[in-house]
Amino acid sequence: MSVTAPIGLAFIPLGVALGLLVVHAGLDWWWAPVFAAVIYAGSLEFLIVGLAATAAPVSAVALTSFIVNSRHAFYALSFPLGRVRGVLGKLYSTYTLSDEAYAVAVGPGAAHWSSRAILMMQAALQGLWVTGAALGGLLGEALPIERLRGLDFALTALFVVLAIDAYRQRPDRVTALSAVGCAVLAWLVVPGQLLVCAFAAFTVVLLARLAYERHADA
Amino acid sequence: MPDRATHIALLVAVAAAITWALRALPFAILAPMRDSIVVRYLSTHMPLGVMAMLAIYTLRGHTDGSARQTLWLAIAVALTSVLHWTRSRALLSILVGTATYVTLMSLWP
Numbered sequence: 001m002s003v004t005a006p007i008g009l010a011f012i013p014l015g016v017a018l019g020l021l022v023v024h025a026g027l028d029w030w031w032a033p034v035f036a037a038v039i040y041a042g043s044l045e046f047l048i049v050g051l052a053a054t055a056a057p058v059s060a061v062a063l064t065s066f067i068v069n070s071r072h073a074f075y076a077l078s079f080p081l082g083r084v085r086g087v088l089g090k091l092y093s094t095y096t097l098s099d100e101a102y103a104v105a106v107g108p109g110a111a112h113w114s115s116r117a118i119l120m121m122q123a124a125l126q127g128l129w130v131t132g133a134a135l136g137g138l139l140g141e142a143l144p145i146e147r148l149r150g151l152d153f154a155l156t157a158l159f160v161v162l163a164i165d166a167y168r169q170r171p172d173r174v175t176a177l178s179a180v181g182c183a184v185l186a187w188l189v190v191p192g193q194l195l196v197c198a199f200a201a202f203t204v205v206l207l208a209r210l211a212y213e214r215h216a217d218a
Numbered sequence: 219m220p221d222r223a224t225h226i227a228l229l230v231a232v233a234a235a236i237t238w239a240l241r242a243l244p245f246a247i248l249a250p251m252r253d254s255i256v257v258r259y260l261s262t263h264m265p266l267g268v269m270a271m272l273a274i275y276t277l278r279g280h281t282d283g284s285a286r287q288t289l290w291l292a293i294a295v296a297l298t299s300v301l302h303w304t305r306s307r308a309l310l311s312i313l314v315g316t317a318t319y320v321t322l323m324s325l326w327p
Contacts, residue, residue: 010309013309013313014312031226040234041233041237047272047276048229051229052226052230055222061229061233062236065233065240066240069240070264071265072241073240073241073243073248076248076249077244077261078252079245081245094238095238097241097242148320148324149323150290152276153291153315153320155276156276159269160295160315163269163272164302165269165302166269169266170263170266172263175267176266179266179267179268179271180271180274182267184274191278202267202271206259206264210256
């Protein structure tokens with residue numbers, strides 16, 4: 001459990017930030033723990049705050065959810081679901097397969113974890129996340145937070161941090177630059193559909209690059 | 219407003235269903251393809267790409283086009299990046315970057 005503790009501790013302040021943003025956007029505070037428990041995908045929850053506050057259409061939320069969490073699909077390649085016992089256990093384990101749960105479960109410390117240990121780790125992370133969000137929501141109710149301008153910059157800062165972390169794990173300048181290029185191009189050409197167009201373009205660039213690299217190797 | 223709450227509940231349900239599908243279904247569909255070169259290539263390059271695109275996507279909500287606000291945004295993004303690049307403390311970077319932006323926006327909107 002020693003690997004889970006530092007991640008879990010970071011969940012509280014980040015959850016508080018989510019709760020504050022929920023209230024800041026004009027939503028009832030209890031949406032924060034609801035988002036945290038039901039969606040349970042940190043970065044998507046931050047994005048949903050804005051979409052919910054502006055009553056975005058279902059299609060926009062569906063597309064955003066797909067793009068933001070598409071990376072989770074690849075966790076199936078290495079997450080030790082085979083060690084989790086029972087249908088209920090597997091359902092819960094996949095439901096709460098967050099970035100952090102994945103990182104802990106495939107880490108060296110968890111190489112011999114039992115079904116129970118894996119599920120306990122996931123439940124602990126989810127519990128802490130919901131607690132943080134509820135605290136943040138209540139704190140937002142108590143403070144005159146609506147008057148702060150630009151608080152939603154926290155979301156941008158979060159993704160900047162996550163992008164730098166991802167770069168550190170796999171330093172690839174071409175990937176970073178082509179992603180930025182696709183996003184900026186989509187912003188200029190189709191600002192209303194930035195995310196989905198950038199994602200499509202980036203996927204095409206990756207596939208083209210792979211084809212080129214294999215051609216060069218051959 | 220019950221209508222508003224119902225709509226938000228629907229959005230939450232959709233987001234949760236898609237997220238769960240993306241987490242669970244690949245164990246059946248993608249895992250057998252773990253030796254596929256395309257799947258492995260996408261899985262190594264997607265995380266960085268998605269995060270970088272999301273960072274830019276969230277910038278869109280801030281800019282009203284005024285030069286001053288764009289400058290504050292650039293300062294806050296640069297500060298967050300430099301701080302995280304040198305210290306790698308996620309919370310510290312987010313907190314300082316956000317506090318800086320909120321301060322600049324409140325003092326000189």
